Structures are given as C-alpha cells and as structure tokens.
Amino acid sequence: MLRLIHLFDDSDEDAFAGPALDLFTGWAAAETDVAVLTEVLVALGEHSDPRAEAALLPHAAHSDARVRRAVAQGFSALSSPPAFSRDARTALLGLMADPDAVVRKTACRVVAEGRDHDPVFADAMAAVLDDTDHLVQLAAVYGLALHDDERCVEAARPLGPPQRGSLEEEGYLDAVWRYEWRRDGR
Numbered sequence: 001m002l003r004l005i006h007l008f009d010d011s012d013e014d015a016f017a018g019p020a021l022d023l024f025t026g027w028a029a030a031e032t033d034v035a036v037l038t039e040v041l042v043a044l045g046e047h048s049d050p051r052a053e054a055a056l057l058p059h060a061a062h063s064d065a066r067v068r069r070a071v072a073q074g075f076s077a078l079s080s081p082p083a084f085s086r087d088a089r090t091a092l093l094g095l096m097a098d099p100d101a102v103v104r105k106t107a108c109r110v111v112a113e114g115r116d117h118d119p120v121f122a123d124a125m126a127a128v129l130d131d132t133d134h135l136v137q138l139a140a141v142y143g144l145a146l147h148d149d150e151r152c153v154e155a156a157r158p159l160g161p162p163q164r165g166s167l168e169e170e171g172y173l174d175a176v177w178r179y180e181w182r183r184d185g186r
Contacts, residue, residue, distance in 0.1 A: 021047060025055040037062075038070045045074020052077070053088055060091040065100035072107040076114070083116040096124050101133035108136065112143030122149045129155045138172040145175035150183075152176050 024040055031037040041059060044052040056074045059067050072095045075088050084092065095107035108128065111121045125140040126149070137159060144152035156176040162169030 021049060021051055025051050028055040029058070034064045034067060038064075038066045041067065041070035041074055045070065045077055048077045050085075053085060057087055057091055060095060065098070065103055068095060068098055068100065068103045069106050071095065072103055072110055076110045083118065084114060089116070089118070089120075093120070093124050096128060101131070101136050104128060104131065104136045105133070105139045108139035108143050112139065112146045117147050122147045122151075125149075126151050126155075134159070135168070138169055142172035142175045145179040148179060148182070152179055 021044070024044055028037065028040045028044060031040055037059070041056060044055050052074065056071045060071045062068055062071070072092065075084065075092055083089075092107050092111055095103055096111065098104050098107065108125055111125065114121075122144060125143040125147070128136055128140045129151070131137050131140070137155070141152050141156045141159065144155065153176060156173060159173070162173050
C-alpha cells in the first residue's frame with residue numbers, strides 16, 4: 001500500500017504518504033515475519049524521509065540476509081541530500097562487509113550511486129575488490145568509477161569482459177570506461 005501511494009500520488013503535497021509512512025514505520029518495528037518485514041522495508045526505502053531511515057536502521061544487523069538487503073536498498077532513496085546521515089553511513093559500511101554477497105553487492109551499488117562521495121566509501125569499496133564474489137567485485141569497481149577513483153581502472157582489468165548477455169556486468173564495467181573517458185578528457 002505504501003508503495004502504491006508513493007507510485008500513484010502525483011501531487012506536490014502528498015496527503016497520504018505522511019500518515020502511511022507513520023503506519024509503516026510502526027509496522028516495521030513490530031513485524032516478526034521476515035517476508036512481510038522485507039516488503040515493508042522495501043516500501044519504506046522508497047521515501048527520502050528521516051522517519052524511513054529511522055525505521056530501516058534497527059534492521060541493518062537483522063539475522064536474515066533478505067532483510068539486510070532491503071535495508072541496504074532502502075538507503076538509496078536517502079542519498080537525495082548530498083550526504084548520508086552518520087547512522088546511515090555506519091550501517092552502509094557494515095553492510096558492505098556483510099557475510100552475504102547479495103547484501104555486500106547491494107550496499108556497494110547504493111553507495112556507488114549515492115551523492116555522498118566521502119573517501120571513506122571509496123576505501124570501503126576498494127576493500128572489497130578482492131571479494132570472493134565476482135558481482136561484489138564488479139559493484140565495487142563500478143562504485144570507484146562513479147566516485148572518480150583511479151583504483152577502478154586497475155581493479156577492472158583482472159575481472160575480464162562481462163558475461164555475454166549480462167546487462168548488470170556490462171553496466172558496471174561501462175562505468176570504468178566512462179571514468180577513463182572523463183579522466184583523459186576525450
């Protein structure tokens with residue numbers, strides 16, 4: 001429901017999102033079913049509102065990887081201001097080192113695409129360049145490229161070409177090419 005309200009309300013004054021956001025933040029705090037909690041967090045993450053962030057943060061260390069992934073993804077809407085909050089930054093850095101590869105990849109992508117280009121994020125992405133998961137490595141290279149960090153060029157070389165038909169891999173590696181293009185003033 002929260003996702004639909006956000007999707008279909010074209011007005012500048014979103015009369016329904018505020019009360020719905022309050023309802024769903026309370027729901028996120030009390031929900032014990034992992035599948036439902038994940039959906040509620042995904043919906044909350046579509047809103048760049050401090051209340052959404054406050055509802056996401058307690059779940060950053062949840063025992064289920066699906067919930068942690070929803071938290072990482074949820075921070076993407078919160079990067080609309082120039083920087084993540086201190087708490088969101090701490091959570092994202094922790095999620096970039098998560099035991100689950102999908103969570104690590106998601107956190108790297110969120111940081112990559114965010115407007116917060118604090119060097120601590122570039123260093124965290126560089127730290128996962130030797131990750132055991134190929135997609136995590138690619139997401140880190142992508143993030144470094146978007147943060148205009150030279151380390152992306154050397155890190156991309158051993159990753160090889162993208163797998164045939166993988167738009168995700170192509171997009172990640174294309175960012176390195178675009179970085180080199182900008183760097184070299186072509």
